[in-house]
Amino acid sequence: MVVTKKKENKMEKGAILSDNRQYRYCLWRIWDNKKSLVMFIGLNPSTADENHDDRTIKRCIGFAKEWGYGGIYMTNLFAYRSTSPKNLYEVVSPIGDNNDRFISEYADRCKLIIACWGNHGRYLDRSLEVKKLINNLYCLELNNSGEPKHPLYVRKDQQITKFN
Template structure:
């Protein structure tokens, strides 16, 4: 599998993570809340779960971007960081939305900060999710069944 990532020079922000296993197949873009530990070499549990979905759905390339590019295993830190979004994040999100065959929202229910979820939904006319939380937000992939298929989100 070909692995790559675009991070800030200080590695505090991850803008894009890419995994390619079959370049002849379409691309799926997952949009999460914020990056954790995955990088150009290492997969975390969320990335492994998303790769599994992408393979089962017939895709050959996964791209992961996030509403907030600040890397942390604790999403509550996003409220205390001066710039949780990251200087280049929106340009990367827009670029990869336009290059993907399917866009999946999977940021969970902690998105009220800066209205990032609303801003992103305006960028993507055909946004899908794995499943909705009770409050209507797109479910995070980690604790969902491996056998689900995407459903329209907006």
């Protein structure tokens, strides 16, 4: 495991990745440690890391700031890093070692937990498993299959709703 963090423009940036950087277990951005934090649970990590934000991370930061939080933790149903969810079906272990432990550990640090994994969450029953781990889940909106929508597919002023 590689844990890295740094301070950049008054924001603490960090991530926990596997040694080969193919798996990301948690990413955080904290701009005000006096305020509560929010955790987003996505499907799988894309290109964001301890140094760079992707569009999803930027959108999650925007929601958290709008709601008055001081930072975010980003975890995922699957820790395998890929720009396409279809690649999850092609790897032997898309969940990653100890991913549930990281989800639980960082959920305990947050006042609000948002499920936002989109359409592929039912693969390997991951959405069901994670819903058992986290009792008080919210989401931005539900898609047609009843799974929580991805942050990039909802309006910027979307209000949260109870998920489980």
